[in-house]
Amino acid sequence: MSAQTAALYPINLDLRGRLCVVVGGGAVAERKVRGLLAAGATVRVISPEATAALQQLAQNDRITWLAQDFAQEDLAEAFLVFAATASAEVQEAVQSAVRQMDCLVNRADAPEQCDFHVPATLRRGDLLLSVSTSGTSPALAAALKARLEREIGDEYAAAARLLALIRPRLLELPLPGPEKKMLFQKLLDSDIVQWIRDDRRELVNAHVQELFGHLLPVGHLLDAFWNDRNP
Numbered sequence: 001m002s003a004q005t006a007a008l009y010p011i012n013l014d015l016r017g018r019l020c021v022v023v024g025g026g027a028v029a030e031r032k033v034r035g036l037l038a039a040g041a042t043v044r045v046i047s048p049e050a051t052a053a054l055q056q057l058a059q060n061d062r063i064t065w066l067a068q069d070f071a072q073e074d075l076a077e078a079f080l081v082f083a084a085t086a087s088a089e090v091q092e093a094v095q096s097a098v099r100q101m102d103c104l105v106n107r108a109d110a111p112e113q114c115d116f117h118v119p120a121t122l123r124r125g126d127l128l129l130s131v132s133t134s135g136t137s138p139a140l141a142a143a144l145k146a147r148l149e150r151e152i153g154d155e156y157a158a159a160a161r162l163l164a165l166i167r168p169r170l171l172e173l174p175l176p177g178p179e180k181k182m183l184f185q186k187l188l189d190s191d192i193v194q195w196i197r198d199d200r201r202e203l204v205n206a207h208v209q210e211l212f213g214h215l216l217p218v219g220h221l222l223d224a225f226w227n228d229r230n231p
Contacts, residue, residue, distance in 0.1 A: 016040035024084035025050030032082045046074045072097040083107040111135025120145040125157025155197035165221045
């Protein structure tokens with residue numbers, strides 16, 4: 001493991017309402033913008049030119065597009081900055097500007113100079129899986145993501161939804177922490193994900209009732225779960 005890899009700290013950021021600036025208007029910038037919008041960020045794009053998709057997002061007021069050359073003042077109030085241009089000179093200018101400000105930069109052409117890396121991600125409802133090679137091999141990260149896409153289906157999102165319904169109510173009970181942890185482990189130690197995938201409602205309901213029925217009124221939670229899954 002390299003020193004750089006060991007120094008990286010994995011974290012999920014809540015970007016809702018946070019200003020993120022993307023310098024660049026090409027395909028790479030477009031990918032960055034789409035990921036930021038999916039996370040609820042407020043996005044500002046700085047580039048004299050932009051892809052048709054970015055222009056459409058601007059016309060729909062999904063992003064702010066400043067059709068101009070980069071200037072340091074464009075980064076005002078930014079939380080994250082993405083340098084995603086084809087110009088080494090502009091990339092250096094963005095990085096230099098960020099160093100004088102209280103924000104973090106991701107530079108598409110120089111992963112070793114990034115404050116953070118953007119992993120390849122797979123979303124299944126509330127479930128978020130990330131794969132990172134610390135910027136050393138995006139192709140490998142993409143290949144691993146593709147494998148996860150084949151192996152992790154929507155049934156895992158449904159399982160996360162079921163746990164989300166049960167967990168806050170169980171946490172309110174006066175039970176020791178280890179006992180609560182054991183109950184969740186028993187829930188997942190079964191074939192419940194496969195049962196959800198196969199729509200085996202009777203097996204899922206029986207298993208949940210066996211584990212939690214003596215502690216919680218889970219009937220209405222199960223009804224809400226199945227109604228959400230099969231509206």
